[in-house]
């Protein structure tokens with residue numbers, strides 16, 4: 001029996017154990033998936049191996065720590081320095097990023113998106129901003145504090161803080177902050193967000209399982225928006241494909257994973 005887990009702080013909200021366990025059970029794959037509340041990201045690697053894990057997911061706020069913990073990084077994670085999926089390959093820790101492709105899957109229904117405002121400058125923002133850029137989308141990143149914007153600025157993204165924001169129209173505004181995850185906060189003051197959202201065509205929140213204050217504001221303004229559930233599904237299918245060593249097709253994994261959203 002293989003053991004998998006999700007590391008995070010907080011982690012109680014995570015639906016990943018439900019999703020992956022249902023896939024394992026449905027596909028008769030001998031594995032179990034649990035959650036680990038990890039406060040110190042520097043302990044990620046030793047905890048992973050101490051528990052004898054075959055693989056793991058990593059959520060807020062340890063995705064950059066996960067990148068640093070890996071013996072080898074593969075694929076898109078190399079470009080962004082952010083890892084959300086870990087695999088134990090013969091005692092070596094291999095890191096992947098499935099968040100960005102998961103999000104692209106989620107926004108497929110949003111047509112003709114050429115400009116995006118990303119709210120937040122953490123691990124998820126890094127992955128998404130770079131993925132958007134790869135697709136030729138013009139990306140602006142807004143964060144409450146300037147420190148984490150430096151890296152984006154160096155990579156050539158337009159960066160703004162609440163103090164330097166200008167009123168512009170974006171096709172899509174994405175909340176990648178953790179505001180609203182465990183509290184009732186907006187990702188930026190309402191007086192900044194409302195005019196921006198009024199001019200946007202779509203909005204999306206990476207947070208799932210609740211109507212965040214950000215999504216509630218989008219709803220009030222009549223904006224077409226979605227929560228992070230499809231992103232969760234998209235990244236989860238790709239992660240499970242790594243966990244099961246490419247034994248099943250993405251479609252085969254997606255069906256039971258989608259079913260688990262009804263529980």
Ligand code: NDP
Nearest residue numbers: 060061120121122123124145177178179187206228231232
């Ligand atoms: P990080 O901790 O790396 O980054 C958090 C970001 O949020 C930082 O930019 C931080 O700003 C900002 N922030 C935190 N609190 C506030 C606040 N009250 N107001 C404004 N900004 C705030 O987190 P991650 O990037 O790993 O995750 C971000 C969110 O995305 C989480 O809620 C996570 O659950 C969600 N997520 C969902 C996924 C899905 O599958 N649906 C997948 C991945 C992530 P500062 O730099 O100033 O501290």
